[in-house]
Amino acid sequence: MAGTRAWHLKSRPSGMPDPGNFELKELALPSLEDGMVRVQNSWLSVDPYMRGRMNDVKSYVPPFEVGAPLQGGAVGKVVESRAPELQPGDTVFHMFGWREQAVGRAEHFTKVPAMHVPDHQWLGNLGLTGATAYFGLLRVAEAKQGDTVFVSAAAGAVGSAVVQIAKAKGMTVVGSAGGEEKCAWLRELGADFALDYRARPIIKQLTEAVPSGIDVYFDNVGGDHLDAALAAARQNARFAICGMIEGYNGGEPPALRYLMRIIGARIMLKGFIYTDYMSEMGDFYRDMGGWMASGAVKARETVQDGIESVPEAFLGLFRGDNIGKMLVRL
Amino acid sequence: MAGTRAWHLKSRPSGMPDPGNFELKELALPSLEDGMVRVQNSWLSVDPYMRGRMNDVKSYVPPFEVGAPLQGGAVGKVVESRAPELQPGDTVFHMFGWREQAVGRAEHFTKVPAMHVPDHQWLGNLGLTGATAYFGLLRVAEAKQGDTVFVSAAAGAVGSAVVQIAKAKGMTVVGSAGGEEKCAWLRELGADFALDYRARPIIKQLTEAVPSGIDVYFDNVGGDHLDAALAAARQNARFAICGMIEGYNGGEPPALRYLMRIIGARIMLKGFIYTDYMSEMGDFYRDMGGWMASGAVKARETVQDGIESVPEAFLGLFRGDNIGKMLVRL
Numbered sequence: 001m002a003g004t005r006a007w008h009l010k011s012r013p014s015g016m017p018d019p020g021n022f023e024l025k026e027l028a029l030p031s032l033e034d035g036m037v038r039v040q041n042s043w044l045s046v047d048p049y050m051r052g053r054m055n056d057v058k059s060y061v062p063p064f065e066v067g068a069p070l071q072g073g074a075v076g077k078v079v080e081s082r083a084p085e086l087q088p089g090d091t092v093f094h095m096f097g098w099r100e101q102a103v104g105r106a107e108h109f110t111k112v113p114a115m116h117v118p119d120h121q122w123l124g125n126l127g128l129t130g131a132t133a134y135f136g137l138l139r140v141a142e143a144k145q146g147d148t149v150f151v152s153a154a155a156g157a158v159g160s161a162v163v164q165i166a167k168a169k170g171m172t173v174v175g176s177a178g179g180e181e182k183c184a185w186l187r188e189l190g191a192d193f194a195l196d197y198r199a200r201p202i203i204k205q206l207t208e209a210v211p212s213g214i215d216v217y218f219d220n221v222g223g224d225h226l227d228a229a230l231a232a233a234r235q236n237a238r239f240a241i242c243g244m245i246e247g248y249n250g251g252e253p254p255a256l257r258y259l260m261r262i263i264g265a266r267i268m269l270k271g272f273i274y275t276d277y278m279s280e281m282g283d284f285y286r287d288m289g290g291w292m293a294s295g296a297v298k299a300r301e302t303v304q305d306g307i308e309s310v311p312e313a314f315l316g317l318f319r320g321d322n323i324g325k326m327l328v329r330l
Numbered sequence: 331m332a333g334t335r336a337w338h339l340k341s342r343p344s345g346m347p348d349p350g351n352f353e354l355k356e357l358a359l360p361s362l363e364d365g366m367v368r369v370q371n372s373w374l375s376v377d378p379y380m381r382g383r384m385n386d387v388k389s390y391v392p393p394f395e396v397g398a399p400l401q402g403g404a405v406g407k408v409v410e411s412r413a414p415e416l417q418p419g420d421t422v423f424h425m426f427g428w429r430e431q432a433v434g435r436a437e438h439f440t441k442v443p444a445m446h447v448p449d450h451q452w453l454g455n456l457g458l459t460g461a462t463a464y465f466g467l468l469r470v471a472e473a474k475q476g477d478t479v480f481v482s483a484a485a486g487a488v489g490s491a492v493v494q495i496a497k498a499k500g501m502t503v504v505g506s507a508g509g510e511e512k513c514a515w516l517r518e519l520g521a522d523f524a525l526d527y528r529a530r531p532i533i534k535q536l537t538e539a540v541p542s543g544i545d546v547y548f549d550n551v552g553g554d555h556l557d558a559a560l561a562a563a564r565q566n567a568r569f570a571i572c573g574m575i576e577g578y579n580g581g582e583p584p585a586l587r588y589l590m591r592i593i594g595a596r597i598m599l600k601g602f603i604y605t606d607y608m609s610e611m612g613d614f615y616r617d618m619g620g621w622m623a624s625g626a627v628k629a630r631e632t633v634q635d636g637i638e639s640v641p642e643a644f645l646g647l648f649r650g651d652n653i654g655k656m657l658v659r660l
Contacts, residue, residue: 222590263573266603268601270598271591271595
């Protein structure tokens, strides 16, 4: 029975994780039986939502177990198959990441559509990142041409896709990010306003940038950003709540001074996960594929090399190390 | 030119209002011209939302002006008319309350439907109170048979209507109120669980009462109650945000420990005002009229007598003095 190197959860983080919470060790892989495939991973995704699964709390996905291998988005190539629907050489997307090889039933691996894009895009704009941006902006928040849209963590993987989709659809876009380099990139992407939240309170910058307010808020951050969006919301504003990275590592719960505006301004807040919209993935591939082909949506990655770098890449998400999608290349 | 006694805003409250913020004095009334009516008020409504208009902030209705007469819901009889659509003796609902007489253009006064109910009901279950409960529960939160509904301030005017509408529609109802007398009344109204929030933390009581969670939350309170509802929400729960009385008089903004559950549980929060649904008032009168005739929805009032008692009645809302609708009878 062959094995693979895989990152395991050694202990549950309390607050901000540190490298000692993770352990790279040999994982035994099952032998290949009928209906199964073996996949060599080439790209691994690290995503902020994984922090939540490291806590021992009930959520929409079960928590990671201490001592067990971690899981995350990955792209790889089939190297051995006993399933008719997948052939050696096929590129597949799957959730057995944070490891070098994966073995499992074929239905857990998705052959990527024939779209002639670099493999790692299936973890970015054509993967869960892009789908989260697309469905959150267009379905949850029902953003439409002419709307003014505020996006937090706009230089991140999801945020930068939201900025570009919104511009492709004819919206006015305000993005926030930490630092001038990220803000400069947001302006390159077409953002009408790029706010450096490290420079001054975000609520002041937002209300100065768009004094007439916002129609849509795409929330990746929570806390002060959510409060600023509540303060700036126009009548019937819609907030798609995608993430609250400020709160993932504990600390004080957010005090929302402007929460009461939800009544007078009839604000709608709705949480979502992109998998709620799996039945509409065809629309997503069609639209996002078109925008990528035309250059309306561009990809940018922050890449770390080697399986050893996975925890550092993950921890970097919470320090704001990444511009665009954070990936590990094997 | 005749006058009337009317309550004026003497100064803006800071935090909890006190009687010194209000002044009863003579208000000159315009002379009756074509298209105008004179109305003798018989019942005045005091409502928590009026506190917001006493602050000098932009909201869905303009703030009250210092030195100017206050306004609020009222019912009265036409005593003089120069408008063909209203005759002396007609009972009308209008927003020129907190005064004994009102003079204005006929279009600002609504003749009540011919439904043979006591006049004060047009300020309660058949007025803005009942309409707020009806549209918030059934339209905003889309509550339906079989849902488990949590209502805060459930012994108040709006809350007690929500409890009864929900029971009439076959829902399981959890109501919270302050003190055993109010809780006993909630059980009389058919609430499946009546939680005294003064006895123990509401979050503990709620999760014990309905361990499988809630589908709908009707929020009149904000703060700890909203946090408890976030903690207890089932997948795709809907929150109708009607009021946040905990925050009306200032104090610390609410810290929501369970706000992040909005993502995993796909919770939807939406603020509203009943006037958003004016086009559906026909449905409301039909349903609420039917429930009142059958006894499915009962009215209860806490009544103060005389124009002099208006500020005390209003301040009593924030002390929880009222069971059911707080009214002033002239």
